[in-house]
């Protein structure tokens with residue numbers, strides 16, 4: 524198993540090298556050269572197994588045997604022992620054929636914990652094997668940052684620098700990043716939006732001298748291992764609803780396209796998924812792209828689902844690579860056009876391939892609030908605003924014949940103001956986070972300038988092993 528870059532100019536890497544590299548040196552994203560496959564019989568054999576068992580069966584195929592099986596299994600067990608629900612990612616039925624997949628039972632109450640807890644252990648292992656350390660840089664619109672800081676806090680071989688948009692994340696999200704006492708983690712408020720943060724992270728990767736000197740690595744979904752870990756819950760959910768003998772559709776609240784791309788990977792691996800539905804908030808670049816065939820940036824507005832206030836949707840590049848039958852020159856041209864003119868056209872054959880697998884829809888702010896209110900009234904279930912985007916869009920694509928699973932990507936208590944204003948309910952943080960808002964904050968504020976951020980990272984990264 525080796526990994527190739529979507530832009531075709533970086534050398535292919537084995538699993539651990541791709542894990543530590545994050546972004547490829549040509550600016551592209553790593554994908555496996557060949558998708559591993561599970562037969563229907565193999566999928567059937569996973570029925571009744573635990574989340575951890577299924578995770579091992581699905582994920583070990585991606586490692587190319589570079590990690591010893593028992594060690595890999597122990598990492599899975601340890602990662603998911605941090606979850607507060609025995610099923611890790613339970614399914615809740617809200618209608619005859621409607622289900623919510625709760626992905627927020629981890630330590631920071633967002634779906635990011637599912638991948639991040641495993642990623643931290645994988646990185647630690649790979650670094651220890653090599654006797655190396657890494658400087659991790661990450662961008663967040665609110666949830667990746669908290670999950671990364673929690674998963675990497677106190678780890679000896681990594682320093683973590685998380686860039687978040689100043690004053691544009693929820694107070695709970697901010698405190699999950701700024702109240703860690705661990706010395707190896709640094710929260711940086713950038714005067715800009717999430718796209719600025721993500722561009723700065725990519726620029727640090729593309730500054731080859733800086734990258735090599737500080738051994739830069741990444742924990743955003745540009746890192747293949749993040750996507751890989753997220754594939755598992757598509758399997759667990761579909762299997763518990765009758766897969767592979769029944770097709771299941773998924774609706775995914777989408778921003779950086781990582782979570783839904785993991786669903787696409789599950790399908791490539793043989794899981795019989797019917798449709799994958801992209802749900803966007805008012806920052807609807809992906810819904811517009813599917814409709815018009817043109818990816819066109821037009822500015823980001825602040826919404827009540829801030830983690831999805833994104834327009835440079837990194838993982839869409841991975842999908843384009845597949846839709847163009849892995850023609851890396853088409854990807855280089857599209858990404859160059861995005862850089863030069865803020866958009867690109869998708870060729871008809873590639874667009875057709877995308878439309879075959881995906882549907883897309885958007886939810887306005889009014890629709891999000893109404894969905895939170897109405898779902899509570901009709902089912903007693905309290906949604907967070909990101910999940911509400913998903914539930915609203917899912918309704919348009921539900922069919923009486925097959926189940927529709929909407930991914931619930933965050934706990935409502937991460938966004939109390941929006942939830943209260945829509946439903947009248949003030950969702951409480953769980954007991955272990957009850958004092959979060961009283962904890963002391965520690966963070967730095969920087970301009971959205973590469974020099975300022977690189978200087979900060981350089982000054983604060985530890986170099987000794």
Ligand SMILES: Cc1ncc(COP(=O)(O)O)c(C=O)c1O
Nearest residue numbers: 666777778779780781782830932
């Ligand atoms: C709560 C929440 N929902 C949805 C998303 C969108 O996920 P993705 O960026 O993988 O599309 C994010 C951020 O990524 C998030 O934090």
Ligand SMILES: N[C@@H](CCOP(=O)(O)O)C(=O)O
Nearest residue numbers: 663664665666667743744830
């Ligand atoms: N919504 C994300 C944005 C970063 O996404 P990632 O999946 O690429 O890490 C966040 O909450 O930070």
